[in-house]
Amino acid sequence: MRWSQAFIPTLRESPADVESPSHRLLVRAGFIRRLGSGLYAYLPPGQRSLLKIAGIIRAELGAAGAQEFFLPLPHRHSVGRDTGGPARSGDGLSSVEDRSGPASAADIPHEAAFTELFRREIRSYRELPQVWYQIHAGLCDELRLKPGPRRLRQSLRMDSCSFDRDPSGLDRSYRLHYDLLCRTFTRCGLKVDTVEASSAGTDCSQSVDFVVRMGGGEDCVISCSCGYAANLECATSRISEVADEPACGAPRRVPTPGQKTISEVAAFLGAPATHQIKSLVYIAGDKPYLFLLRGDHQLNEAKIRAFAGNMAGRQARPDEIRELFGADAGSLGPVGISGMPIVADYALRGRQNMTCGANQDDFHLQGVTPDVHFRPVWADLRAAEPGEDCSRCGRPLGMYRATRIGYLRKLATASRESGAATVLDAEGKQVPVAVGNYGIDLERILSSVVELCHDDDGIIWPGTIAPFAVVLTPVNYRESVKAAADKLYEEMQGAQLEVLLDDRQERPGVKFKDADLVGIPYRVVLGAEKVSRGQAELFERASRKTELVDLASVIPALQSRLLGSVPV
RNA sequence: CGGGGCGUGGCGCAGUCCGGUUGAGCGCGCCUGGUUUGGGACCAGGAGGUCGUGAGUUCAAAUCUCACCGCCCCGACCA
Numbered sequence: 001m002r003w004s005q006a007f008i009p010t011l012r013e014s015p016a017d018v019e020s021p022s023h024r025l026l027v028r029a030g031f032i033r034r035l036g037s038g039l040y041a042y043l044p045p046g047q048r049s050l051l052k053i054a055g056i057i058r059a060e061l062g063a064a065g066a067q068e069f070f071l072p073l074p075h076r077h078s079v080g081r082d083t084g085g086p087a088r089s090g091d092g093l094s095s096v097e098d099r100s101g102p103a104s105a106a107d108i109p110h111e112a113a114f115t116e117l118f119r120r121e122i123r124s125y126r127e128l129p130q131v132w133y134q135i136h137a138g139l140c141d142e143l144r145l146k147p148g149p150r151r152l153r154q155s156l157r158m159d160s161c162s163f164d165r166d167p168s169g170l171d172r173s174y175r176l177h178y179d180l181l182c183r184t185f186t187r188c189g190l191k192v193d194t195v196e197a198s199s200a201g202t203d204c205s206q207s208v209d210f211v212v213r214m215g216g217g218e219d220c221v222i223s224c225s226c227g228y229a230a231n232l233e234c235a236t237s238r239i240s241e242v243a244d245e246p247a248c249g250a251p252r253r254v255p256t257p258g259q260k261t262i263s264e265v266a267a268f269l270g271a272p273a274t275h276q277i278k279s280l281v282y283i284a285g286d287k288p289y290l291f292l293l294r295g296d297h298q299l300n301e302a303k304i305r306a307f308a309g310n311m312a313g314r315q316a317r318p319d320e321i322r323e324l325f326g327a328d329a330g331s332l333g334p335v336g337i338s339g340m341p342i343v344a345d346y347a348l349r350g351r352q353n354m355t356c357g358a359n360q361d362d363f364h365l366q367g368v369t370p371d372v373h374f375r376p377v378w379a380d381l382r383a384a385e386p387g388e389d390c391s392r393c394g395r396p397l398g399m400y401r402a403t404r405i406g407y408l409r410k411l412a413t414a415s416r417e418s419g420a421a422t423v424l425d426a427e428g429k430q431v432p433v434a435v436g437n438y439g440i441d442l443e444r445i446l447s448s449v450v451e452l453c454h455d456d457d458g459i460i461w462p463g464t465i466a467p468f469a470v471v472l473t474p475v476n477y478r479e480s481v482k483a484a485a486d487k488l489y490e491e492m493q494g495a496q497l498e499v500l501l502d503d504r505q506e507r508p509g510v511k512f513k514d515a516d517l518v519g520i521p522y523r524v525v526l527g528a529e530k531v532s533r534g535q536a537e538l539f540e541r542a543s544r545k546t547e548l549v550d551l552a553s554v555i556p557a558l559q560s561r562l563l564g565s566v567p568v
Numbered sequence: 569c570g571g572g573g574c575g576u577g578g579c580g581c582a583g584u585c586c587g588g589u590u591g592a593g594c595g596c597g598c599c600u601g602g603u604u605u606g607g608g609a610c611c612a613g614g615a616g617g618u619c620g621u622g623a624g625u626u627c628a629a630a631u632c633u634c635a636c637c638g639c640c641c642c643g644a645c646c647a
Contacts, residue, residue, distance in 0.1 A: 012608065013580060013596060017640060037639065138647095155647090218646095233645095301645065314644065404647085441647095457607095475606055509607040516607090527606065 001468070003502040007044050009033075010514050020216045022451035025459050029518045031446075031467075038153035045518060046446070048467035050156060053442045054135050056187050056464065057158050060180045066131035066160060071113045111411075111437050114161040118421045118433070125165045125423045128433070129173060133160030135442070156443050162436040163421060170434035174206070174410055177438040181210055181406045188445050189453065189462030190405070195221050196230035197407060198302050206410040211402035212448045221402050222384050226393035231404075233302035236380060237388035237397055239347045242274045242294075247352040251335060251365040251373055258362065260330025262295040265364060269355060272296075277348060277356035277368065279332040281316040281324065288316060288324055291381055292334055292344040292370075294351075300383035304343070325359045333357035334374040335365055344376035403451075405444045409437040450519075459519025460542050463562050468500040470522040470558055471515045475508045484531045488524070488554060495555050497562075516541065522561065524554055 008030040018024040026032045031046035042050055058068065114132050122130070135158045162173035178194075185192045190212055197209040209231055211221060222228075222235035230236070259268045266273050276295030281288055282304060293299055318329065324340070325332050333356035334342050348354075352369040370376060386399035411434075421433040446465070453460045463469060472492065474485035485501065492499040500520065502511045515523050525537040525546075536554050539546045540561075549557050 009578095011579065011597085015579065016581095034639095407647090439647095507605055507607085507609065509605090509609080511608095512606080513608045525606080 001500050003471075003500055004504050006500065008514075008518060009043065010517055020447075020451060021454060022447045025450055025454055025517070025519075026447065029459055040152065045467040049446055049461070049465050050442055052465040052467075053188060053445050054156075054158075057135065057184055057440060057442070060184050060187075061131070061133055061158075061160065064131065064176050064180050066133050069114075069132055069134045071134050071136065111159070111161050111435070115421050115435070118163055122163070122421070123424060125425050125431070128163055128165045128423065129169055130163045131160060131173060131176075132163075133158060133438075152443065155441055158440040158442065160438045162438070164434040164436075165423065165425070165431070167434050170410055170436055173436050174408060177408055177436065178208075181408070181438070181440065184440065185210065185212075185405065185445070187464050189449055189464060190445065192405065193221070193223075193229060193402070195223070195402075196234060197409075198231055198233035205412040206408075208408045209404045210406035210408075211404050212452070213400050213402050214448065214451050215401055216451070217401040217403040219402050219404050220399055222386065222397050222399050224390040224393060224395055224397050226390060226395065228390055228392050228397075230384075232384065232399070233300065235384040235397075236391045237384040238391045238394060239382075240274075240388075242351070244275070244352045244354075247367055247369045247372070249367070251368045253358050253360075253363055254366055256331075256362055256364045259364075260328070265355065266295070269364065269366070271355040271366065275354050277333065277354050277370075279334060279357060281321055281329075281332065283314055283316050283320065288320070288340045290332075290334060290337060290340055290342045292342065292348060292376060293381055294345065294347045297345065297347060298383040298385070299381055303379070303381050303383075327357065327359045327361050331357040331359065331361050331363060333359055333365055333368070334376065335359070335368060337374070342374060342376040343379050343381065344370060345381040346378055347382060348376075349378055403444055403448055404441070405448060406440040407438065411435040411437060454519070457513070458517035461519045461521055463521045466519065466521050468518075468520050469498040469562055470524060471500045471502055471518075471520040473502045473508075473511050473515060473523055473525045475511075475525065475527040477503045477505065479528075481526050481528050481531055484536075484551065485526050488526070488536070488551065491555060492558075495559065497555065497558060522558055524558075 010030045011028045013028075014024045015027055018027065026046065027034075029045065030043055031049070032040045032042055035041050061068070117132075118130070122128075135156070137154050137156050138159070139154055160177065162170065162177070164170045164173055182192065192210045192212055195209050195211055197207040209219075211217070211219060211231075213221075220232035222230050222232055222237070254269065256265060256268055259265045262273050262276055262278060265271060265276060273295035278293040278295050278297070278299075280291045280293070280299055282291060283289075289304070291299060291304060316324070321327075321329050321332070325337070334344075335356070336359065348370050350370075352372075353366075354368045354370070355364055355366050356368050357363075358365045368374075384397065386397050388397055389395065390397050421435060422430045423433055425431045449462065449465065450459050453462065461467070470492065472485060472489055474481045476482075477485065485503070489499060489501045502515065504511065512523075519541060521541050523539040523541065525539060527537075530536060530548070531551070534551050535548050536551050537546050538549045538554065538557060
């Protein structure tokens with residue numbers, strides 16, 4: 001490609017509203033442009049890199065025996081309804097309206113389409129295992145969009161499904177994908193961590209996220225030196241012990257005028273936060289839920305989804321709380337409450353003689369004992385926090401921010417009913433198939449690499465996903481230098497090197513700055529003096545080191561370096 | 569969905585409070601000519617704007633009012 005003909009619109013200055021270094025560099029280097037909130041166009045350099053990533057994924061999946069599909073995007077109601085359930089507002093699915101009907105889900109989970117095909121076409125256990133995948137632009141109805149290429153209405157991703165005849169087969173498919181994702185990320189130049197992921201809402205028995213550590217990441221990971229690592233959404237920690245005074249008789253109602261928060265009540269009644277019950281009301285699917293925690297603990301909202309029909313709950317409004325409890329939020333408690341589920345965190349189990357709201361403004365109850373004065377459902381609701389003790393080894397937990405770029409899920413076969421994929425086993429009986437889901441987000445790979453691999457001058461691509469392998473930079477595109485550049489350009493193309501010839505009528509400084517910004521791994525510089533001696537400069541972007549090479553050995557030198565830079 | 573902010577050549581901004589000498593400017597980029605040519609050159613000339621859209625107030629609106637649209641931030645936390 002000749003740079004004079006290429007569309008690589010580099011910018012000297014940064015646009016406003018950049019949210020991260022990767023966002024700024026991808027825009028400045030001409031890889032992406034925003035077309036709307038959460039909508040980014042990938043320009044030719046960006047598309048080239050995305051295709052490189054897709055190529056790596058296809059190669060790894062192909063080597064593992066997976067087969068690629070091309071699935072339709074705007075499914076009608078019928079597809080996915082059986083298996084994926086109806087599209088609900090706020091469930092992360094976009095919807096569209098068209099001539100053939102009212103709003104229909106525009107983005108049924110890929111496993112719904114795969115499962116549909118499987119049910120129609122696969123009959124016998126002898127046809128298993130199957131691993132099916134597609135690489136496509138999926139839609140996502142983000143509640144909160146952010147500028148930058150990581151929270152999008154649309155994202156390019158790989159989704160795959162494995163179908164096995166039994167759990168041990170699923171174990172193999174899962175392991176296959178685990179290894180394959182690891183190799184894919186490594187080849188893209190990323191170091192990844194695997195962390196336990198929330199299984200809420202996805203109905204799965206095992207769930208792992210692949211994440212890249214980075215400051216601006218949208219996920220939090222709780223981790224421990226013993227190897228425990230989990231997404232904050234599902235992380236746990238050891239519950240600190242609290243000693244209780246023995247309970248005596250029925251709860252006592254005490255006046256607490258104007259005392260609403262946990263800390264106010266603690267000061268007023270002398271009841272420490274650890275001896276209080278925190279009562280939180282959520283509404284999900286028009287139904288109220290009462291969640292109880294120890295006063296010093298925080299609710300993890302991701303964990304409550306399992307109790308709210310997997311729907312996104314919201315905190316109840318003040319008017320709803322008053323209608324349900326006859327009191328305001330500062331005076332709520334579980335005693336005497338019926339007509340709604342009461343879910344209590346494990347940290348309250350076995351406790352006694354605690355303090356909570358009396359469901360009457362300005363009054364609290366003391367001497368309340370769970371399982372005696374109210375009967376909750378027990379669950380893990382508490383948000384783990386850094387500094388608490390690891391539930392495995394007892395050492396203090398750490399936390400870091402990260403971006404999720406891939407996942408593995410084993411679907412729970414037992415709970416799959418009418419929509420389940422089945423086959424006939426050796427005895428001719430219908431048996432459920434063990435299904436796994438796996439995914440990779442290609443755009444996040446791209447932006448994560450830039451986030452982690454750049455310097456003040458621009459992007460530093462790993463050779464595997466760079467838009468071009470080498471940029472050929474004649475200092476002046478004239479006379480002997482032009483002749484040498486044209487000749488070398490032809491030879492590089494003949495050698496299958498992805499070369500960009502900077503034939504623009506620009507000063508050398510502009511060419512160097514642009515090449516650094518775009519981040520092309522190698523640069524071959526041709527200047528009049530060196531060319532007259534049959535030499536060229538070979539510049540490596542990552543190390544910023546230059547060496548003199550004979551013109552005749554430029555191509556072999558590049559080839560050996562590029563091969564060396566490809567891991568696995 | 570709630571609260572706040574912004575919208576001025578391709579990009580970044582000033583001007584808006586206090587309506588009128590501002591024929592709407594500046595930096596970067598872009599075009600032409602010339603001088604340059606190893607890390608974002610210089611000189612001269614030039615193109616490019618429904619001041620987000622629509623209505624209103626006024627002798628007069630980028631500037632004041634209302635509505636709508638778009639975008640950004642914060643909150644509700646989503647894959």
